[in-house]
Amino acid sequence: MPHREIRRAPAGLGISRTASLRVPGEWAPTLRGVLQLAWPAVLEQLLNIVVDWTDAYLAGHLGTVALAAVGLSGQLINLVAVFFGALGVGATALVARAVGAGDRNQAGRITLQALVSAGAFGFAGTAFAYIGGAWLFAALGAEPAVNTAARTYLNITALSFPAMAILFVGNAALRGAGDTLTPMRTWAVVVFANAIMAWTLSGPWSPFRLGIVGLAIAAASARVIGAVQVGIRLWRGTPRLALPRQELGIEGNLLKRILRVGLPAGAEQLLLQLALLNLTGVITGLGTAAYAAHQIGLRVMSLSFLPGWGFAVAASTLTGQALGAKQPEAGKRATFTALLLALILMGTLGLALALGGPLLVDLFTEDPAVIRQGAAALRIAALIQPMMALSFVFSGALRGAGDTRYTLLITATSIWLVRLPIAILFAHGLGWGLPGAWLGMLADFSVRAMLFGWRFISGAWERVHV
Structure with a gap:
């Protein structure tokens, strides 16, 4: 039987040019590929935890009402983020398949459609926060002072929901393309920016004393900075993913696949x-x-x-x-x-x-x-x-x-x-x-x-x- 050649797969899969998948030595590149993807993802998640802990620490120093308000707002923010995460899962799966097939252009088109959807979901999330935030906080049994503080925090941070959506989905597309370093570095910038601004605007030694307003401004601004960083990375392109520069319209078929x-x-x-x-x-x-x-x-x-x-x-x-x-x-x-x-x-x-x-x-x-x-x-x-x-x-x-x-x-x-x-x-x-x-x-x-x-x-x- 003639030996059939198979096209080269992306680095990290541990696949050789041929179909001889049972060679023991192929586990070594697989191990390297797994570790190269995993450790930046671990650090990224750790940085996510640091953001939450920083906000909780500073809010705690502002008093019980501020701490409860930030925690209560976080529940609604997490609810909205579910939809951003959903688009991210779709982007990761489809971009990964396109990359595996060696189709850099298709990976970019999928990413663009996911980003467009993310922006739309982000604006919808902002509208939901403004319309339903006070009702949700009251339904959860928040006291009047906590409800007021939570709405103040949410009304500011909700303005960054479109940027947050782009940050989540853009990072998910990069992971699908095998780039977990950029999301990790992006979150490092978000953590640093959030911490510096929060301490400057609302920390114990802050000259501005903006309280919960300062925490909200810091959180929203940090997300915008992260979204800009991801956007620049995607616009410049990666070896496996390139955003289309001319065909910028909506592609219903790709959107349907992402949502499916x-x-x-x-x-x-x-x-x-x-x-x-x-x-x-x-x-x-x-x-x-x-x-x-x-x-x-x-x-x-x-x-x-x-x-x-x-x-x-x-x-x-x-x-x-x-x-x-x-x-x-x-x-x-x-x-x-x-x-x-x-x-x-x-x-x-x-x-x-x-x-x-x-x-x-x-x-x-x-x-x-x-x-x-x-x-x-x-x-x-x-x-x-x-x-x-x-x-x-x-x-x-x-x-x-x-x-x-x-x-x-x-x-x-x-x-x-x-x-x-x-x-x-x-x-x-x-x-x-x-x-x-x-x-x-x-x-x-x-x-x-x-x-x-x-x-x-x-x-x-x-x-x-x-």
Whole structure:
């Protein structure tokens, strides 16, 4: 039988010129490709956390009302950001396929359509914030002073929603093209700009004393700066992605493809956020100490999410590129490489959570009841880490393949029919308190890990049409 040549795939896939995919040495370039994509994504997510912590720290120094207002506004901002993230998932999957097929121009056209959609969603988000913000804050039970402060903060930051949309979607397109360094550097600029402006306008030693207004101006301005940086990078082009310079019109077919992949991802995140709001109600019913311990536990565990996020990004990008290159075996190899690394790192972090739980919680509070419950929650968090690694990486690979309807079905089913009922039963029905609620989280991620893993191993994602 004659030997058939296959076109060269993008760097990072670990695919040679020929179809000989079983050569052991091909795992080495796959490993390099996964690591090159993962570590900037981990740092990017860490920088995201730094932005949140900076705002929370400065708001806390402005008083309880300011802290509550920033947190309350953040819930609406996260709700709007779900739609930006949905477009980002669609952009990542389709750009990755175009890059895998070696079609730089198509990758640029997809990116342009995603950016146009992002801008439209951004303006719609601004309108929603102005029209529905006060109503939502009142519905969530905000006191009048908090409601007023939250609306002040939101009305300023909402002006940056179009820029925020471009920042999210532009970074997602770059990740699909295999560039995770630019998003990481962009977020570094956003963090630095936000911190400098927030401290200058509202910090303890600020000569301006603008309070929550200063925090809002800093957050909005930092997002605009980040969007401009991403826009410049995309306009200049990358080796794998070039925005069209002349054909700048709307392409309905491409928009439809982006939304076909992205909307299920957005629905998944929306249902997830709504379920988490319900879970918050379950935990607040356990008392103030339990809720404080829950919040501390989530903040500590958020650091252990980072490897899972980074390797999920790598699996998503490389799976999409492999399908574009019509070499799904390379996507499998990349995903299992990412999974092994995620299991090692998150398993190690899980051990640290189990052994150092009380010490970690003690950094945030001196309340013995909070420390006791927080430490118990973190011991359960240690058990969650392997399941979370499996869930993150396999679901990331499925999203990269465009298999977002399946990820929507599994996430929504698991969190509503597994996590919430078990949390209610164990925390309140059996009287296990906060540890019972966190056992619901363990059950949720265990179910998701099993079902995402089954879907990936079945190979059904290889036949998804995007």
